[in-house]
Amino acid sequence: MNIPAKGVIVTGVIGEDVHVTGVRILEHALRSNGFEVHSLGIHNSQEDFVAKAKETKADVILISSLAGHAAMLVEGLREKCVAAGIGNIFLTIGGQLVIHAEAWEETEKTFLDMGFDDVAPPFQLPDAVIAKLEKALGLRPSEAKAAG
Numbered sequence: 001m002n003i004p005a006k007g008v009i010v011t012g013v014i015g016e017d018v019h020v021t022g023v024r025i026l027e028h029a030l031r032s033n034g035f036e037v038h039s040l041g042i043h044n045s046q047e048d049f050v051a052k053a054k055e056t057k058a059d060v061i062l063i064s065s066l067a068g069h070a071a072m073l074v075e076g077l078r079e080k081c082v083a084a085g086i087g088n089i090f091l092t093i094g095g096q097l098v099i100h101a102e103a104w105e106e107t108e109k110t111f112l113d114m115g116f117d118d119v120a121p122p123f124q125l126p127d128a129v130i131a132k133l134e135k136a137l138g139l140r141p142s143e144a145k146a147a148g
Contacts, residue, residue, distance in 0.1 A: 005036035007059040007137045010052045012040030015073040019066035022095060026062075029126035035133070046077050050084050059137055060090045062129075068099030071110055078115025090136050094120030094129070 011027050013020055020042050027037050038056050040048055049061050061081075063074060070093060081087050093116055098107050104121055111119040118132055 006034040006139055007133065008036045008038070008056055009060040009062055009133070010038045010040065010049055010056060010058045011062045011064070012044045012049060012052075013042045013064045013066075014044050014046070014049070015065065015067065015069065016043060017065055017067040017069075018042050019064075019095070022066065023062075023064035026064075026126050026129060029130060030133075033130050035130075046074065046080050049077070050080050050086070053081070053089055054084050054086055058086075058089060060092065060133060063091075063093040064095045065093065065097055066095045068096055070095070070097040071114070074111070074116075075114060090118070090133075091116045092118040092120065092129075092133075094122075094124060096122050 009030060011023055011030075013023060023039075027039050030037050038052055038058065040052060049063065052058070053061050061077075063070075065073065074093060078087070078091060081089055081091070093111055097111065097119070108119045108121075117136065120129060120132075
């Protein structure tokens with residue numbers, strides 16, 4: 001008996017960033033918790049994320065960035081999603097998003113203002129990410145456990 005996935009997620013690292021360990025751990029945790037994950041790996045453009053999300057009918061685009069240049073790499077992503085007909089997709093980003101020291105609230109606001117629905121701070125554990133995604137996708141804890 002096939003149990004349907006809790007949600008379809010496209011993951012990957014944007015730009016020339018090659019830091020993949022954190023997103024690989026997160027992908028494993030997502031799969032183990034009942035999500036269907038389509039991993040793009042490293043060196044991805046905004047267009048790669050949008051195309052894969054459209055192809056897979058994804059619920060979520062989850063972007064990882066550790067090099068600190070995320071803001072310039074993701075600016076305009078929500079608009080590309082809208083143009084592709086997936087404007088309501090849940091956008092989340094996490095990692096080391098900036099190279100300079102600033103208050104987390106400022107970093108978070110920058111990405112929320114760009115159209116992201118969620119911004120994960122560095123070193124956020126997979127369980128916290130999964131809980132946020134379950135909430136965003138409208139899964140109650142009992143449904144989340146039943147789907148897994």
